[in-house]
Amino acid sequence: MDRLSLFGLILALLAILGGSLFEGGSLSTLFNGAAAIIVFGGTLGAALLQTPLVDLQRALGLFRWIFGPPRLDFNRGIEKVVGWSVHARRYGLLGLEKQGELENDPFLRKGLQLIADGGEPEVVREIMEVEVNVCEQRDLQAIRFYESMGGYAPTIGIIGAVMGLIHVMTNLGNPTSLGLGIATAFVSTIYGVGIANLFFLPVASKLRSIVFRQYQYREMMLDGMLAIVQGHNPGAIRVKLEGYLK
Template structure:
């Protein structure tokens, strides 16, 4: 579990509550269910209008990366590829058939199997690069879905404030109720800004970093399998793969 995500959320929201308390504000005024509904539910609804079900499902599945991030062990991948290169040079490319099932990464297993099956190394590399790019595009499409939620949230917050002010104006004959209503109305704006800038956009930034890391990891695997397929010297291949971090 990524404890930094939890720690960041706790610190971010605590700073808002602390600032409100130091300013003499009442915490109870910040707790407003209608404001939360119009910001969170409204933002998700607006994003669904511009998207499709498949994209929404992929986005929801990707959110788990913020707490349970994928692990891309570049050192282990380099070691495994280098061992495969030594074995292929010592025996043959076909001798790697039994190693395909041992690779933990499906992308790597598929790439190595295609190389063993006799695919042209250059065409193989081009095809794998295209596949890696498509995976990246799907990730970014899901991240874009989440980013849109953050984009709509501040606007929905303003709409919630306007709605609250309309309701507050109905109490013009009661100054005390009017003041309380106006205070509550502006909570929607706070929710919109807070939801976007303290939750959605930081998570989007983190997920984008993981998507970049995944693409780099796939490029490492592609270059490694391509080097094995063309019979590149293991030591030279090792030096080239060491540039991936």
């Protein structure tokens, strides 16, 4: 589990709630059912309206990366490529077929299979880069679901605030209802701005960074596999790939 993400979320909540208590406020004033329904329901509905089902399913699947991102060990990846290079120099490119069968990563398995089948470097690069780019774009498109919720939430919060004020204005003759209307107005704004800036936008940003790191890792491994096809020696391949560590 990514403890840093969990710590950041807890810290943000404690800072907001603690600041409210420090100012003499009460936590009960921050809980308002009507405001929650307006902001959370309205935000989710607007985001669902613009998101295709396939992107929504992918976005929900990516959410687990916030607390448990894929493990990408660049150093281990370099060692893998160097090992494949040594193996290929000893047994030929066809010998990489066995290495591919031992790989759990479908991307690496496919690349090694193409090399073992005698694919030209340009052909291997073209095929593999299509997969790299498609995967990246698919993930980035799914992440827009969280970005859209981060964009809609403050606006929906303002709508909730206006609705609360309308309720106040239409019940000026009934003082007992004024408190509820004013509370809904202000709490809706807090909910909208809060969930956007403390949750949805940070989630989208974190997922983008993970996707970008995955893209870098796959580019590194692809460069390494192509270097093997081109006959570079293991030492040169290592030096080349170590550039991704900087």
